[in-house]
Amino acid sequence: MAKITLNLISGRTISQGVAMEGGKEKDLYRKACGIIEMDDADFKKLGCWKNTNVRVTSPYGTVIVKAQETSQGPHPGVGFIPMGPWANQLVNPNTYSTGMPTFKGTPVEVEVAMDQPILLGVELVQKACRGEV
Amino acid sequence: MTKTVTDVVCPFCGTLCDDLEVSVTDDGKQILDVYNACAIGAEKFLHSQAKDRITRPRLQQPDGTWKEISYEEAADYTAKMLAGAKKPLMYGWSSTNCEAQSMGHEIAEMCCACVDNTAAVCHGTTLIAVQDIGLPTCTLGEVKNRADTIIFWGCNPCHAHPRHMSRYSIFPRGFFTGKGHKSRKLVVVDPRVTDTAKMADMHLQVTQGQDYELLNAFRVAFRNEWLPDVVAGIPKEKIIEAANIMKAGRFGIIFFGMGVTQSLGKNHNIDEAIAVTKDLNEYTKFSIMPMRGHYNVTGSGEVLAWQFGYPYSVDLTRGFPRYNPGDTSSIDLLTRGEIDAAFVIGSDPGAHFPISAVKQIAKVNSVCIDPHITPTSGVSKLHVPVAFVGVETGGNAYRMDNVPIDCRKVVDPPAGMLTDEEFLTMVRDRVKKLKGVA
Numbered sequence: 001m002a003k004i005t006l007n008l009i010s011g012r013t014i015s016q017g018v019a020m021e022g023g024k025e026k027d028l029y030r031k032a033c034g035i036i037e038m039d040d041a042d043f044k045k046l047g048c049w050k051n052t053n054v055r056v057t058s059p060y061g062t063v064i065v066k067a068q069e070t071s072q073g074p075h076p077g078v079g080f081i082p083m084g085p086w087a088n089q090l091v092n093p094n095t096y097s098t099g100m101p102t103f104k105g106t107p108v109e110v111e112v113a114m115d116q117p118i119l120l121g122v123e124l125v126q127k128a129c130r131g132e133v
Numbered sequence: 134m135t136k137t138v139t140d141v142v143c144p145f146c147g148t149l150c151d152d153l154e155v156s157v158t159d160d161g162k163q164i165l166d167v168y169n170a171c172a173i174g175a176e177k178f179l180h181s182q183a184k185d186r187i188t189r190p191r192l193q194q195p196d197g198t199w200k201e202i203s204y205e206e207a208a209d210y211t212a213k214m215l216a217g218a219k220k221p222l223m224y225g226w227s228s229t230n231c232e233a234q235s236m237g238h239e240i241a242e243m244c245c246a247c248v249d250n251t252a253a254v255c256h257g258t259t260l261i262a263v264q265d266i267g268l269p270t271c272t273l274g275e276v277k278n279r280a281d282t283i284i285f286w287g288c289n290p291c292h293a294h295p296r297h298m299s300r301y302s303i304f305p306r307g308f309f310t311g312k313g314h315k316s317r318k319l320v321v322v323d324p325r326v327t328d329t330a331k332m333a334d335m336h337l338q339v340t341q342g343q344d345y346e347l348l349n350a351f352r353v354a355f356r357n358e359w360l361p362d363v364v365a366g367i368p369k370e371k372i373i374e375a376a377n378i379m380k381a382g383r384f385g386i387i388f389f390g391m392g393v394t395q396s397l398g399k400n401h402n403i404d405e406a407i408a409v410t411k412d413l414n415e416y417t418k419f420s421i422m423p424m425r426g427h428y429n430v431t432g433s434g435e436v437l438a439w440q441f442g443y444p445y446s447v448d449l450t451r452g453f454p455r456y457n458p459g460d461t462s463s464i465d466l467l468t469r470g471e472i473d474a475a476f477v478i479g480s481d482p483g484a485h486f487p488i489s490a491v492k493q494i495a496k497v498n499s500v501c502i503d504p505h506i507t508p509t510s511g512v513s514k515l516h517v518p519v520a521f522v523g524v525e526t527g528g529n530a531y532r533m534d535n536v537p538i539d540c541r542k543v544v545d546p547p548a549g550m551l552t553d554e555e556f557l558t559m560v561r562d563r564v565k566k567l568k569g570v571a
């Protein structure tokens with residue numbers, strides 16, 4: 001299976017804000033934040049359809065999310081996961097003595113993981129804390 | 134019949150809109166509709182009415198189930214945890230009012246805790262830069278009435294602060310900006326073609342992580358010195374054109390967000406952005422303002438600063454305040470495994486901290502004060518649901534431009550629920566007894 005390398009950034013989206021207020025244990029939150037927005041060109045390189053589950057892996061962790069066509073592109077080479085527990089499985093916790101982790105600019109690898117489930121927000125964090133993912 | 138509550142303040146983002154109208158039932162118990170708010174603000178009010186809301190404190194059992202307890206028992210648990218810990222962390226504070234923050238700080242002082250707010254993961258690096266070189270800033274009212282050149286750098290208000298542009302920065306007709314958006318030039322700097330960038334007169338699609346280089350190039354361009362052909366992915370001609378737009382305005386402002394504070398370079402990116410603002414004041418009037426996220430993260434910084442002298446990452450373990458981001462900041466304290474109890478209020482580190490830090494919260498004794506079920510409450514030993522500030526109780530909050538605004542109470546909380554401040558007062562009284570403080 002093909003693997004591609006992207007530069008990962010995270011940030012707010014309006015649906016992330018709405019879903020967060022609607023309840024982080026709900027499916028809507030997973031739909032809003034358990035995704036990675038990718039450029040058309042990167043979909044071609046990865047060789048998969050839009051809305052496929054993918055595994056994203058960084059030097060700091062790994063997570064399953066849904067690959068979606070970016071709504072705010074083009075940005076070839078850049079992946080975007082809305083801020084939330086999915087993005088935070090991957091970000092660089094090093095603060096370089098500023099107190100601030102490096103949330104933007106994490107190198108990640110993306111590969112197709114069609115049959116693997118995307119966990120709900122609360123469930124994902126609980127499982128990660130118990131070392132089950 | 135229904136009645137309408139006017140001039141309601143939205144307790145979601147740092148824009149702190151104060152023109153909402155909320156229609157409620159005659160008995161004042163239920164919210165029916167919300168007017169003037171953006172989608173996120175409206176959801177905040179409407180979701181507070183959810184039928185499946187948790188209304189009593191819950192203790193997590195070893196098998197992962199929850200046992201309901203009373204607020205008294207919850208206050209006992211919290212007070213014992215904090216008073217007994219060697220180095221407790223009291224984190225959050227950005228989605229509660231200043232009154233609760235102040236009460237929390239009293240507890241923190243008695244328990245020699247580390248106190249930190251969500252600036253740790255949003256504008257903490259901005260605060261460091263401000264301490265480095267100062268901040269030429271203004272209020273949003275001045276922006277509305279005067280600003281004709283608006284720069285959004287590494288921020289996406291269309292999504293994060295949805296009414297910022299319509300209330301203050303782009304669309305309103307102000308005293309000297311009578312033509313609304315027609316009298317304003319908008320430049321957006323962002324590595325993605327964000328919805329904000331799509332509206333811009335000029336979009337500079339900077340290479341991610343090279344904001345410092347681009348800011349620096351602007352300072353060179355202002356002085357008409359030599360520039361390489363391309364800087365941070367932007368051709369020289371475009372940089373010069375943007376620099377001229379900035380110089381030509383009568384009143385300009387740079388709004389900046391996480392794109393600059395969270396990328397490598399961190400506080401140095403902001404240093405440079407402030408230096409750009411300072412340079413521009415040689416030619417015209419220019420200001421700069423951080424786009425603060427939570428509705429009262431600014432307030433937390435204010436209250437911490439006036440009580441302890443520092444705006445975030447305050448360490449009281451020695452009985453007096455110390456401040457050294459990187460050492461006394463929550464992510465570092467957590468990833469180094471230094472804290473032995475976690476108290477979280479008005480924020481959700483479970484969702485918004487790197488997972489390695491969250492694992493530490495799950496390991497130690499922990500209390501989460503939050504009206505919602507969140508990833509933080511999910512890994513905490515005790516979850517204390519409280520009334521929504523700005524919906525079910527009032528209190529003071531600071532807008533992103535440091536203007537304090539009193540929030541309004543719109544409806545009553547569900548019967549028997551306490552507010553942050555009431556619960557913290559109960560904890561404070563118990564800690565006093567445990568510590569033998571008069």
Ligand code: SF4
Nearest residue numbers: 143146150171174296
């Ligand atoms: S812009 Fe911010 S403060 Fe205004 S209504 Fe929307 S969420 Fe609330």
